[in-house]
Amino acid sequence: MSTVIQNLLAQTRIPVIAAPMFLVSGTDLVVGLCTSGVIGTFPTLNARPQEELPKWLEDIASRLAAYQQAHPEAIVSPFGVNLIVHPSNPRWEGDLEICAEHKVPLYITSLHAPNKVVERVHPYGGIVLHDVTNAKHARKAIEAGVDGLILVASGAGGHAGTMNPIALVNEIRSFYDGPIILSGCISHGKDVLAALALGCDFAYLGTRFIPVQESMAPDAYQSMIIGADATDIIYTPYFTGVPGNYLKPSVIAAGLDLDEVMAAKTGGTVRLSKETKPRAWKDIWGAGQGVGAIEKILPVRELVDQLIAEFDTAKKKLLA
């Protein structure tokens, strides 16, 4: 097992990373996650304008340190940020500099291979995990020197991949024995165990952490997830130009023509611009196919305790 994974396992109560989610993950959620013993993350773009980012980082670091001081026996997990490494995100290099100055422990990078991120954060011990949906992108990320790969399988919330998780893990494991984190529809403690059984080191949960008291998602969004099942999730490039999974009831509530949205092959001319309403993520809500297993809005600590209990029960059952 790699040193990176050994260190992360020692700092978590269950091998779970809470995925960064645009307009959902804020400071309260990250602090709630890390003080409950799982890795909390947020997209730097949630701290807006950019001047807010140093304040968020200082707030999170000081609250985690205060919690650790008050609870010396507690496992307080490290936190991370997500950087969208792409020319369409003019903030990413500035955000990287701010995060590196604050010595953020963990980076989750998306889209382009994160050579510059690796170069900037490795010298102080920062860890870089890169999102991939196929073997080609995995090879590029490995060449860039990342510390691990996040395999985003089909059915995941947000800009999901299209590959079955078992096929994706097997294909990438055939040439990579470094840290692998599995993403997509992981909603229950037994699903985390299944990811480990597949040969992954950590599980990556997004949608499961939307309906929690500390999330920034509006109440109606959280309730929609509780009421949804996998058939309520649609996969379409209509909203951003890149295929993603969204809650169908939010598309209907926004007054859009569902047939047009479902028929879209690209974002292209039909996609919603920044100026038009309704807006992707803000009015059209993202979620993965794992919604069917989510039944209650909970405080994040209670949810983490529940995941641990489910994980332990599933493990005992298997061993028996």
Ligand SMILES: Cc1cc2nc3c(=O)[nH]c(=O)nc-3n(C[C@H](O)[C@H](O)[C@H](O)COP(=O)(O)O)c2cc1C
């Ligand atoms: C509402 C929403 C917003 C997301 N925003 C981002 C983001 O800003 N950056 C990113 O790398 N991934 C983003 N994701 C993807 C998640 O990080 C993660 O890959 C995914 O949620 C895992 O699948 P699951 O939702 O089925 O657990 C988002 C997902 C959702 C549901």
